[in-house]
Amino acid sequence: MPTPSPAPAQPSEVITWKFQGHPAAGDRYHVTVQRASEQITALSGGRLVVEPYTGGSIYPKTEEVYGVDAGILEMGMACPMYSLDKFPQSSLFDMMSGGLTPVQMFLWHLRGGGDELAARMWESALNVKYIASVGHLPPELWAHSNRELKTPTDIEGLKMRCAGEGGEILARMGAATVFFPADEIYESTQRGVLDAFECASPTINWGFGFQEVADYLYISPSRAPTDCAHAWVNRDAWEELSPDLQMIVESVVRNVGHDFYAESVVMDDEYIVKFIDYGVKVELLPNAIVDEFLKVSMDYYDEKCAADPFYAEIVESMRAFKAICDKQDVR
Structure with missing residues (x-):
């Protein structure tokens, strides 16, 4: 008697997230939102589909953390200092005048206690999961x-x-x-x-x-001396993810940030010359x-x-x- 063929595997449930970052369409910083969305979707095998949006597409630009808190966005990204009116410590996570360089700031977030302090600040007041810093920049133009x-x-x-x-x-x-x-x-x-x-x-x-x-x-x-953005996920949406999907989200956000910094260092050298050649x-x-x-x-x-x-x-x-x-x- 022939062995019955196994039943076809049932497709996993697909989770879809809206991810809005503060950058406008013409802002190169938006590539961090696009790249993170593409990589999370690909590495999850399509189980978690992340759709990228520019600032203001769904929720007011620069206020993404509050859109995530409200559940209007599943994921958001913005410079911490944009929330200075409600979080008086937030600007420190962007930069401190005379303080940490981009490399030092990245290391401080990762292993110096910065991520833990950021999580305490955001998560104590909002229904969000702080993920990591995204896309540290070289020293900002004065x-x-x-x-x-x-x-x-x-x-x-x-x-x-x-x-x-x-x-x-x-x-x-x-x-x-x-x-x-x-x-x-x-x-x-x-x-x-x-x-x-x-x-x-x-x-x-x-x-x-x-x-x-x-x-x-x-x-x-x-x-x-540097600048960055923070990424957040709505707490309820985060807790619905399996541990492996959570790990993918965290790893991708960090990797995209590192890559963006390295790319910026190389490109900024080229564009300073463009400003000079233009006559600035x-x-x-x-x-x-x-x-x-x-x-x-x-x-x-x-x-x-x-x-x-x-x-x-x-x-x-x-x-x-x-x-x-x-x-x-x-x-």
Whole structure:
């Protein structure tokens, strides 16, 4: 008697997630959302299909963590400092002026206690699972400007788009600071609403067309030695995943972030040359401004630490890890 053929395997249940990141369609940072979505879908064998969305497609851009909290998005990504109004410690996870370099920041998140501190901050207040940092950037460009900057007095009255605590420090130096999403900078500068702005990296900013609207580009790691985004998953959606799918999500987010940083280092060298060739005056920020900025920032962080124990815990963790890196010349 012939052996019966085995019944065909039943297809696994397919889970579909919406993943929105803060970058607009023209922002190169959006590739991290696209790549993470593609890789999670592929490595899961199609069991977890992640659909990428640009900022504002489903939920207001820069507010993705709240869309994840509400369950409108299963997954989201944004710079932590965009939530500074509700999470006063959040900007530290982007950067600390005069603090950790991109490599040090990545290592601190991974093995220095940064991920644990981030999880405490986000998960204690929201229905989210913090996954990891995504896409650390090289030191952020200090400023694009239509006013020449020579001394600290040139900062006074400067109408400047800033984000996070770097903007608060600049405000203490007399800048008239304002924040709005990156894709609104071009028009605001073109119309004279802004004298200057801080934003991202040469590669990303060339894509925004900033070479067309600002005469000067000032470089210094003092304000933002690095920058990154955090990724979150709705807590209920996370707990519905099997352990292997959870591992895939975590691994992909980290890998995409590492790859994006390495790629950015290579591409930024090319795009700095493009800015110069276009006619933008690319200069190092004068030491007089750097020194004053770092002095004001030290006072700022000391005041914040004195007023907020959790803030102080994060700063102390970062400073201790920087000391470890400095002893081993890890830059």
